[in-house]
Amino acid sequence: MSEITVFTARKIRTMNPSMPEASAVAVRDGQIIEVGTLQTMKPWLDAHPHRIDESFVDHVLMPGFIDPHLHPSLGAVLLSCHFITAMEWKLPDRTCAPVRSHEAYLARLKEIDEGIEDPAEPLITWGYHKIWHGAVDREAINAVSSTRPIFVWQRSFHEIIANDAAIDWMGLDRAELERHPQIELDSGRFFETGLSIAVKAMNLYLFEPDRFKNGLELVKKAVHYGGHTTIGEMAYPLLDDSAEWNFLGEAIERDDVPFRMQIIPRGALRGVWDGEIEDEVARVESYASRGSHRLIFGNGVKLFTDGGFFAELMQMQEPGFIDGHHGEWLMAPEMFEALARAFWNAGKRIHVHCTGDLGVELALDTLEMLQFERPRVNHRFTIEHFGVSTPEQVRRIADLGALVSANVYYVHELGEAYWQHSIGYERASQMARLGTLARHNVTTALHSDFTMAPALPLNSAWVAVNRIAESGAVIGPEERIDLDAAMRAITIDAAYVIGMEHEVGSIRAGKKADFTVLEADPWETPVENLKDIPIWGTVFEGQPFPIAK
Amino acid sequence: MNGRIPIILISGYLGAGKTTLINHLLAADHGRRIAVLVNDFGAINIDAALISDQTENTISLTNGCVCCSITDDLGTALDALTLREELPDLVVLEASGVAEPSRLARHAGNWPGFELDAIITLLDAETVQLRAVNKFVGQLVKSQIEAADLLVLTKADLVSNETCEKLAGWIETLAPGVSVIMAEAGKVAPELIVGLPARSNLSQTMKEEPHEDNFSTSHWTPPGPIRKDNLIRKLEELPSSIHRVKGFFVDADTGEAVLLQRVGSRFSFEDAPTKAEVGFVMISAGSPDELERGMKILSSIVDVSPLHGPSVVHFN
Structure with missing residues (x-):
């Protein structure tokens, strides 16, 4: 057995209500031995060799942050792009200062263009937002460069604007593009179904192996940078199991990686929703015997109801969308029910992607039916994302014993946009209704679904307690939660949602020695500044990992 | 002819x-090289004697047809078809059960190298009305009906005639004027689904009528050039049981050869090859009377069109 290391700190916020604060934590072989003060843990220290590590005497320790739902592969694609954003984006390799005018946008684009040596290398920039950056069109980007292919990827991912060099680079007949109702060659806009034609060309570049690998290294840094020590990959595999499994093993199962990842398999493989149910259950079960120290297949499984929230394809109950369009189902409701039943009866913890209130309704109707057929307690059926819901649904969630893992960042990024352009104020201001969940004592986690939100738990918690929208206004104040609830949602309650609360999520004897080391105490910081608390780094299984400055 | 491969969307x-419909279509003797794209590859069931080659995601048939799995991305699957040694005459795309057909049609029908021919929606006669009021899929099922150029009522043999009539009336309120084909299970005459060959000699197909598969074709050779606007007016008057109209004619305004294709209520005009033989063909699953009525409507166009030129025109 190794020597005990005692970390002393200005304060330890344990997230264990039985001993909420401490000043020392003793660690051995990656495990917490005792929490308290140097004085209270004296019997352990007298009995075993130990050393006192005072590196954190000016810091505040919290349990290592947990994001139960993010997607490393998608993150890898985005992080290898150039960011020009209206909001500040703090990334491990750069901080992107806010750019908030048309002129500033084009100046920054020019600057990036001039910084790339190879004149033929495509430039893909993400973060463009018309409200802040005005109309950036083909001609405007041609003026930046007439030779380099430039793709301007809109903040919400649903539109790309290309210059002439980029349109030529796609290698397609212009007549084929001109006839497309969702491509405007004059302005260079590719949107909705036209978008896939531009993305197809961009993917040749974005998924180029070295570039993608580099992107994944950036994702690893981003996970560390946010203060995480545990994450959930909430839908595995993205494309191909054997390739991805080898790759993840290579990238993540390394001594220098300061986090673990629980992998939650898809209950049905992408594109083949009509497969045999027993085959899907057998496939999911077959993953369980794999796993390594940092990569864990737990008991979870991921299912889907309705479409994407940023794409406005969530299924909405009446009165639907202002423009009258309809959302979509990602799998047929009958198929969802059949899969949910099979996994429910197999004793699985079911996570369901639900974005609109009709999607939530389907998940809850199904859960209610399953509870009738074969009651289970402590099943941890979890609603993932939780964009639009009704107060009555929250009550049912509570009654049925379900949990929620919410992407509360929707409120900040989309609250006002969806008020103006999608579903109106009442429902938009109440998206991610965390306050109601808290009033019904529903265990709730916060997630980023990175790249849908920044992989920064303190930022998610900041949105949850403040509900400050893009313009700076507060929307849906009744749905704010208090700081305790928000901090639980990125620690112990997030652990509970992925069935790891016995191992991580709070600082107590017996758990993994995972800490997030903060420069300030969230409970002594004005809540409006929560997201700005600097993170020194993390301790993963007893080993300190400072964030590179 | 623009060289794009037509896509028929089966919703x-x-x-x-x-x-069932796709299995039937693949194995049928229709003389056309059809590429079928499906979501559920495992459900494809074809007589082994008709299979010439099979890989993990593709089945090639002796009749020149091919069936491919849309493993992940539709665009990738369509691109793969354009790389085949022999290009397909047309693509039949099986939509997933939860696809909004109009959205999918915009996506597939505008993919470079392809164009939409028709959206055909299949309805289960036994369950469609219940589904249409289901709180989760009611809107979707109605969208699938509303987007269709042709509707096929499957399992019509499993419900009473009275129910069938009521169904037809209900469908008419959602999709006024759209043809409805009644089918036993998914067995529909391939001609009703994929039409007649675009570049074949029309006079060959005109000989046979009616057909064993409970549909009929009829033809008419216009005596001279026709004005497009007059033709459009006649097309709009046709009975809804006329599922498809295809014809080569000489445009009276330009003197150019034109190909008309009409599926359900949608139609398009394209430049035709100069060697095309003029003539119109109609396909119908309705009563012979209605087909005859349709022909009368179409041929009455000569009353409003200035007559000149010979009764049969060959272009050189």
Whole structure:
């Protein structure tokens, strides 16, 4: 057995209500031995060799942050792009200062263009937002460069604007593009179904192996940078199991990686929703015997109801969308029910992607039916994302014993946009209704679904307690939660949602020695500044990992 | 002719009979090189004697047809078809049961190298009305009906005639004027689904009528050039049981050869090859009377069009 290391700190916020604060934590072989003060843990220290590590005497320790739902592969694609954003984006390799005018946008684009040596290398920039950056069109980007292919990827991912060099680079007949109702060659806009034609060309570049690998290294840094020590990959595999499994093993199962990842398999493989149910259950079960120290297949499984929230394809109950369009189902409701039943009866913890209130309704109707057929307690059926819901649904969630893992960042990024352009104020201001969940004592986690939100738990918690929208206004104040609830949602309650609360999520004897080391105490910081608390780094299984400055 | 490969989208909720229809279509003797793209590759069931080659995601048939799995991305699957040694005459795309057909049609029908021919929606006669009021899929099922150029009522043999008539009336309120084909299970005459060969000699297909598969074709050779606007007016008057109209004619305004294609209520005009033989063909699953009525409507165009030129025109 190794020597005990005692970390002393200005304060330890344990997230264990039985001993909420401490000043020392003793660690051995990656495990917490005792929490308290140097004085209270004296019997352990007298009995075993130990050393006192005072590196954190000016810091505040919290349990290592947990994001139960993010997607490393998608993150890898985005992080290898150039960011020009209206909001500040703090990334491990750069901080992107806010750019908030048309002129500033084009100046920054020019600057990036001039910084790339190879004149033929495509430039893909993400973060463009018309409200802040005005109309950036083909001609405007041609003026930046007439030779380099430039793709301007809109903040919400649903539109790309290309210059002439980029349109030529796609290698397609212009007549084929001109006839497309969702491509405007004059302005260079590719949107909705036209978008896939531009993305197809961009993917040749974005998924180029070295570039993608580099992107994944950036994702690893981003996970560390946010203060995480545990994450959930909430839908595995993205494309191909054997390739991805080898790759993840290579990238993540390394001594220098300061986090673990629980992998939650898809209950049905992408594109083949009509497969045999027993085959899907057998496939999911077959993953369980794999796993390594940092990569864990737990008991979870991921299912889907309705479409994407940023794409406005969530299924909405009446009165639907202002423009009258309809959302979509990602799998047929009958198929969802059949899969949910099979996994429910197999004793699985079911996570369901639900974005609109009709999607939530389907998940809850199904859960209610399953509870009738074969009651289970402590099943941890979890609603993932939780964009639009009704107060009555929250009550049912509570009654049925379900949990929620919410992407509360929707409120900040989309609250006002969806008020103006999608579903109106009442429902938009109440998206991610965390306050109601808290009033019904529903265990709730916060997630980023990175790249849908920044992989920064303190930022998610900041949105949850403040509900400050893009313009700076507060929307849906009744749905704010208090700081305790928000901090639980990125620690112990997030652990509970992925069935790891016995191992991580709070600082107590017996758990993994995972800490997030903060420069300030969230409970002594004005809540409006929560997201700005600097993170020194993390301790993963007893080993300190400072964030590179 | 623009060289784009036409796409027929087969839409319909779970259990509507899409796979049965596709199995039937693949094995049928229709003389056309069809590429079928499906979601559920495992459900494809073809007589082994008709299979010439099979890989993990593709089945090639002796009749020149091919069936491919849309493993992940539709665009990738379409691109792969354009790389085949022999390009397909047309693509039949099986939509997933939960696809909004109009959205999918915009996507597939505008993919470089392809164009939409028709959206055909299959409806399960036994369940469609219940589904249409279901709180989760009601809107979707109605969208699938509303987007269709042709509707196929499958399992019509499993419900009473009275129910069938009521169904037809209900469908008419959602999709006024759209043809409805009644089918046993998913067995529909391939001609009703994929039409007649675009570049074949029309006079060959005109000889046979009626057909054993309970549909009929009829033809008419216009005596001279026709004005497009007059033709459009006649097309709009046709009975809804006329599912498809295809014709080569000389445009009276330009003197150019034109190809007309009409599926359901949608039609398009394209430049035709100069060697095309003029003539119109109609396909119908309705009563012979209605087909005759349709022909009368179409041929009455000569009354409003200035007559000149010979009765049969060959272009050189």
